[in-house]
Amino acid sequence: xxxxxxxxxxxxxxxxxxxxxxxxxxxxxxxxxxxxxxxxxxxxxxxxxxxxxxxxxxxxxxxxxxxxxxxxxxxxxxxxxxxxxxxxxxxxxxxxxxxxxxxxxxxxxxxxxxxxxxxxxxxxxxxxxxxxxxxxxxxxxxxxxxxxxxxxxxxxxxxxxxxxxxxxxxxxxxxxxxxxxxxxxxxxxxxxxxxxxxxxxxxxxxxxxxxxx
Numbered sequence: 001x002x003x004x005x006x007x008x009x010x011x012x013x014x015x016x017x018x019x020x021x022x023x024x025x026x027x028x029x030x031x032x033x034x035x036x037x038x039x040x041x042x043x044x045x046x047x048x049x050x051x052x053x054x055x056x057x058x059x060x061x062x063x064x065x066x067x068x069x070x071x072x073x074x075x076x077x078x079x080x081x082x083x084x085x086x087x088x089x090x091x092x093x094x095x096x097x098x099x100x101x102x103x104x105x106x107x108x109x110x111x112x113x114x115x116x117x118x119x120x121x122x123x124x125x126x127x128x129x130x131x132x133x134x135x136x137x138x139x140x141x142x143x144x145x146x147x148x149x150x151x152x153x154x155x156x157x158x159x160x161x162x163x164x165x166x167x168x169x170x171x172x173x174x175x176x177x178x179x180x181x182x183x184x185x186x187x188x189x190x191x192x193x194x195x196x197x198x199x200x201x202x203x204x205x206x207x208x209x210x211x212x213x
Contacts (some may be wrong), residue, residue: 013181019043020188037076053170057160068107075101109196114141119182130161
């Protein structure tokens with residue numbers, strides 16, 4: 001955590017791209033190395049500053065996301081890798097508990113999916129609004145699992161989002177530089193999302209978890 005707090009925010013996209021590219025390289029190596037919980041959560045923590053740059057109205061999303069990442073860290077104190085975390089929950093029959101490390105991992109994974117879609121839509125759009133990228137990502141990822149109250153909260157927050165140009169300015173980058181880093185993140189996070197999905201799909205007793213919030 002000190003590594004995240006101790007450095008300035010202006011290169012947050014580059015730092016995030018660097019971290020996720022390291023994880024992707026690990027997964028794409030000829031002999032894949034099991035994903036360590038510490039390395040995974042270290043990269044995931046860097047998403048929080050991005051959420052904060054979306055404005056005060058998105059504070060609830062940052063708090064919820066950070067809690068899920070911290071939950072994975074806490075749940076993984078007695079194991080080293082994501083695979084071990086999932087297998088332990090299966091063996092102890094705790095996988096379906098709301099507070100289980102496996103369930104929290106799925107929620108963090110969905111947040112990464114949302115980040116990926118937001119960046120993809122932002123780069124593809126010629127407009128200056130972030131509402132469409134964020135709303136599209138939310139509808140695809142979290143909307144099916146949320147109740148009326150959560151959907152209403154998100155709808156209200158969407159109205160307060162900064163423009164794309166202001167968001168990029170807060171990141172202390174120009175659009176071209178920001179898009180380069182966004183593409184790096186989109187490319188790097190894709191195999192990570194696929195990897196986590198496969199952890200659950202490859203275990204018969206864990207498959208249905210991907211359909212739960």
